Amino acid sequence: MRSRAAAFGLLPFAVYVVLFLAVPTLIAIGTGFFDTTGAFTLATVAALGDPVVLTTFFNSFWLSALTAVVGAVVGALVCYALLGTRLDGALRSTVDSLSGVLAQFGGVMLAFAFVATIGIQGMVTVYLRDTFGLDIFENGVWLYSTTGLILPYIYFQVPLMIITFMPALQALKPQWAEANATLGGTTASYWLRIAFPVLAPSFLGSLLLLFANAFSSYATAAALVSQGSQIVPLQIRAALTSETLLGRENLAGALALGMIVVMAVVMVGYSALQSRAARWQQ
Template structure:
């Protein structure tokens, strides 16, 4: 008696295909405010600046506003602004990186990290008139620290060459909100360092310094450079702090723009708009480099 194989038919039906969500348009509604904000406060002002930069005081087309950017005083303003931005980006970047490294990889107590991150969130937004007044009250000619050093140690900061209202004084003031910003932006990258990488290095006989030099720093370098570029842009566009601290006597691009647009003597709005276009060009280049470096760092930290 021959037995034939029995084939059992699966009576279960295939699961129906998932229909595309009909609420996709609702997701776009959520981001409409962002695009509206970007259009009203980024794109529209930029286009308006570009159009006004080609107009003179009589509202006639001209290229002299951009020719005026080659004036030695204007080039000096750009150079001073770039120098301050570089100094605060490098100084604030290094200080912020070391502090962030100490509370993340350095295994400091959790409350210290919480306190540092809270302080950084507040200090990174503490700028303008309040920050200028705080430094004047602390390190001004009659500031608390200045008088304390002179009465206790007999050291006069201003006799030693320090000047809060000059280049290095403004740089020191900017550092107050630069290094907290660095802490905020570099901490996620430090958290992305895997313990397995350090353990593998130690198992291969590498010291802690060698691990930093050969593994951690190369991985973090795009994030560090990108964060410093972000600090550069943050300092490059600052206006209220510098104006409140120095009274507008330091030759920064933002202060020159203000004097050209609303000044009584140096009134030339077209030149001010052209200066703003130059700042936008510099900031656009910085953000492009930052985006490129961020993509490089995410390639490692996502693994």
């Protein structure tokens, strides 16, 4: 009876997974391997080898990797700095609360915040230009290109790293540091031989999570980048809405299939690293 009640309690989550994960995945696979008439074809998937498509995947890779690395390093340093604070202290509570909010602060709101701050007529841009004669767009308006997505992505990557990596740092047992000191070890030897090896799976797992988070982000890029389709999510939008790609709507399914493959590989790696990290957090 209890097992039936538990299964019934999982029903809403199961419906959510089916509607928003399983069904879109099947649609992406179906549109990638079948044409508009329903006939099986490999032509759409073969379009993934097009130089334009490969360029968009490359742009998504380097943008996701760069923001993930920067976000992971900065977030890990913040977590390390917070180790010396009280768990129930005002500073820790404030950082935890802000991280939870800012990690989800994306899309049009984040794009507008950056446009209002460092846009062509943004507050900071105008102040720097009028006060110091410094024009941050002297060599071109980079904010509305792929390069301009770096700062907004880092903005929500760092809080996400704090949320995911802080539990791993808190799981470091004081007894390990005490044993290291008792055996004549130094602080450097503790971090190099004990802490870093223990934290490595959690750090790499968080890094992969940040990569997946940036790789799949759409709304912020769509709001900032108005010209062209420099990353995969924007290329999918173009395949669905552009008048120059009429008759090739199924290309969006092939692009989505490519993203699913990348995300699946990343999530498998993340799951494996988390399983390894869990052994030290018990």
